[in-house]
Amino acid sequence: MIGNTQGNNGHSTAVGFSSVLEPLKLFSKYREFGLVIFALVLIVVATSIQPRFLNPVNVRDLLIQAAPLLIVTLGQAFVILVRGLDLSVASLMATVAVLATEFNAESNAMILPIFLLAIVFSATVGLINGLLVTKRSVSPFLVTLAMMIMLQGLRFFITQGAPGGSLPSGFRVLGNGTLIGIPINLLVALALAYLLYLLLHRSKFGRGVFIVGGNPRSADLVGIRSDRTTIWCYVICSVLAGIGGLFLVGFVGTVDNWVGRGYELDSIIAAVIGGVVLSGGRGSILGALLGAFILVLVFNVIIIVGLPVQGQLIVKGLVIIGAAALYANWVKN
Amino acid sequence: MKAVVVNFQRLGRARQWNISTIVLTVMIALTILIGTLVNSHFASWGNLSNILEQAAGLGFASIGQTLTILTGGIDLSIGMIISASTVFLAATVDGRDSLVWPMVIATLAMGTSIGIINGVVISRLKVHPLIVTLGMAAILEGCILLFTLKPTGSIPFWFEEFAWGRLNGIPIAALSMFVAFIGVALFLSRTGLGRSLYAYGDNIEAARLRGIPVNRVCVFVYATSGFFAALAGVYFVSRTGIGDPRIGVPFTLTSITPVIVGGTLLSGGKGGVIGTLFGVLLLSLIGNVLNHMNVSTSIQWVIQGLIILAAVSFYLRKGDK
Numbered sequence: 001m002i003g004n005t006q007g008n009n010g011h012s013t014a015v016g017f018s019s020v021l022e023p024l025k026l027f028s029k030y031r032e033f034g035l036v037i038f039a040l041v042l043i044v045v046a047t048s049i050q051p052r053f054l055n056p057v058n059v060r061d062l063l064i065q066a067a068p069l070l071i072v073t074l075g076q077a078f079v080i081l082v083r084g085l086d087l088s089v090a091s092l093m094a095t096v097a098v099l100a101t102e103f104n105a106e107s108n109a110m111i112l113p114i115f116l117l118a119i120v121f122s123a124t125v126g127l128i129n130g131l132l133v134t135k136r137s138v139s140p141f142l143v144t145l146a147m148m149i150m151l152q153g154l155r156f157f158i159t160q161g162a163p164g165g166s167l168p169s170g171f172r173v174l175g176n177g178t179l180i181g182i183p184i185n186l187l188v189a190l191a192l193a194y195l196l197y198l199l200l201h202r203s204k205f206g207r208g209v210f211i212v213g214g215n216p217r218s219a220d221l222v223g224i225r226s227d228r229t230t231i232w233c234y235v236i237c238s239v240l241a242g243i244g245g246l247f248l249v250g251f252v253g254t255v256d257n258w259v260g261r262g263y264e265l266d267s268i269i270a271a272v273i274g275g276v277v278l279s280g281g282r283g284s285i286l287g288a289l290l291g292a293f294i295l296v297l298v299f300n301v302i303i304i305v306g307l308p309v310q311g312q313l314i315v316k317g318l319v320i321i322g323a324a325a326l327y328a329n330w331v332k333n
Numbered sequence: 334m335k336a337v338v339v340n341f342q343r344l345g346r347a348r349q350w351n352i353s354t355i356v357l358t359v360m361i362a363l364t365i366l367i368g369t370l371v372n373s374h375f376a377s378w379g380n381l382s383n384i385l386e387q388a389a390g391l392g393f394a395s396i397g398q399t400l401t402i403l404t405g406g407i408d409l410s411i412g413m414i415i416s417a418s419t420v421f422l423a424a425t426v427d428g429r430d431s432l433v434w435p436m437v438i439a440t441l442a443m444g445t446s447i448g449i450i451n452g453v454v455i456s457r458l459k460v461h462p463l464i465v466t467l468g469m470a471a472i473l474e475g476c477i478l479l480f481t482l483k484p485t486g487s488i489p490f491w492f493e494e495f496a497w498g499r500l501n502g503i504p505i506a507a508l509s510m511f512v513a514f515i516g517v518a519l520f521l522s523r524t525g526l527g528r529s530l531y532a533y534g535d536n537i538e539a540a541r542l543r544g545i546p547v548n549r550v551c552v553f554v555y556a557t558s559g560f561f562a563a564l565a566g567v568y569f570v571s572r573t574g575i576g577d578p579r580i581g582v583p584f585t586l587t588s589i590t591p592v593i594v595g596g597t598l599l600s601g602g603k604g605g606v607i608g609t610l611f612g613v614l615l616l617s618l619i620g621n622v623l624n625h626m627n628v629s630t631s632i633q634w635v636i637q638g639l640i641i642l643a644a645v646s647f648y649l650r651k652g653d654k
Contacts, residue, residue, distance in 0.1 A: 138646065143642070145641065146637075153638070313471045314472050324464045324465075328459045
């Protein structure tokens with residue numbers, strides 16, 4: 001009896017809310033479209049409060065800041081799509097950055113080797129995450145939490161608490177420079193996004209990712225090796241985090257033990273805003289891209305309209321709960 | 334029919350308990366043995382009672398975390414509720430004797446209310462607990478940092494008794510921690526609401542069909558988590574004498590480790606607070622031994638990660654999930 005009453009209550013509230021939010025259903029078919037509208041509304045509101053928002057300098061800063069988060073969020077999306085979660089990305093970003101400075105490389109010729117090394121290191125971390133999640137069926141939350149703490153330990157062990165190396169000057173250009181007015185790191189992020197778009201939405205592997213995320217058991221039944229697909233997703237996520245870490249260092253200009261702190265949660269938040277569902281199997285590259293962009297946009301708007309910087313945290317919390325509630329209740333999947 | 338189901342569940346739970354309790358007791362004994370080999374004063378009551386006293390903060394925080402994990406959820410706002418409680422309590426009391434008890438009650442009420450909000454959003458809006466509590470943590474952090482950026486407030490000297498005082502040589506803080514753990518353990522095994530947490534964590538739809546008011550259970554669980562986080566906050570104010578906006582930060586994640594080590598499965602429905610108590614004791618002892626061995630913090634982090642992985646792998650093999 002009680003159960004029934006509960007069920008009815010839940011139903012009627014849901015109906016009540018959905019009629020209030022009827023216009024939102026217009027965007028339900030293409031949630032990316034809704035996200036673009038939301039971003040545009042945000043830009044218009046911000047500009048009307050503070051015209052300086054559309055100043056080319058601010059726009060460039062915003063895009064440069066967005067690029068590392070875009071890169072990391074793309075990876076996070078892959079892991080979330082296969083019902084996972086990667087809490088180790090920020091720790092990996094910092095560890096890769098700290099390792100890179102250990103070479104004390106001066107010449108710009110070293111940039112490529114450093115990138116390759118970072119990719120190999122990150123891929124190993126991703127492989128370990130993926131193997132533990134699939135072969136030992138440990139929950140992704142705990143695997144990546146343990147990995148986060150262990151990478152943190154490794155980093156402090158290497159640096160003894162004070163990273164002191166240096167990076168070639170070219171990193172600064174990669175992370176902070178522009179090419180015909182467009183930030184270089186944004187170009188890289190978009191190029192990566194395009195490649196990942198082809199991988200996720202136009203390849204056999206990508207179809208496998210969605211099937212595994214939807215239901216790992218049925219994936220095995222239709223001949224997709226769900227373990228292998230999942231492991232690849234963790235590797236992709238970690239590699240992107242490593243690359244994102246190097247670009248972030250290029251943007252910030254200095255390396256400390258906490259480069260990228262907070263990116264693990266921000267990338268999850270961005271992916272959720274972008275419509276990548278935490279229970280797996282639903283989401284898109286474009287959505288993840290827009291989610292990350294909107295998050296950085298919100299941060300920037302708060303500063304530019306003169307709200308205190310702590311407001312970023314409050315708005316971040318409200319936005320993530322709001323976005324998740326929106327997708328869970330009112331936007332059709 | 335109902336009774337059969339409940340009995341079956343209790344049996345399953347008892348088996349899980351026995352394994353984890355025995356293994357954890359052996360581990361604790363081993364750790365004390367190793368500690369004694371490292372430093373002959375390790376097993377002295379002075380050192381052990383200090384460890385117990387310091388474990389109370391982690392203990393309170395992980396009681397709430399156990400309940401949320403037991404229901405298949407997680408509370409990532411615990412750290413920020415602790416911070417918010419310390420700042421709120423220390424700043425409002427500000428050294429005035431008469432305000433201590435009213436403000437302690439107000440702090441606990443605040444923590445509980447934050448938990449209630451978490452629970453309502455999770456159960457009514459059907460949003461994943463991870464996201465709700467993560468969002469709540471961000472909102473709380475923003476509010477705390479708007480209020481103060483540095484440690485603030487003060488308390489009367491006598492209030493430090495809670496964290497530093499001894500009753501016949503037994504630390505009051507440790508005593509309150511044990512009372513809290515035993516109370517919650519009895520609640521989980523002896524009351525209908527307590528048992529319904531297991532049903533909820535096992536399968537929420539089945540629990541709903543069996544007539545368990547799942548939404549209320551959910552709100553209750555997160556409210557309890559908020560209450561114990563606030564209690565941990567009160568302990569830290571008593572311990573440090575000040576409200577520190579950063580003090581809770583590590584506890585969001587460290588409160589999860591003893592729960593996992595204690596044998597509560599992250600997927601929900603299995604485990605209990607006694608396992609968590611053993612987990613808290615074991616982790617505190619290991620931390621203390623490593624400190625005696627002069628092991629650097631970085632290596633301790635690596636060990637902490639390995640402990641989590643080892644514990645999870647162990648329970649996955651022994652348990653049936």
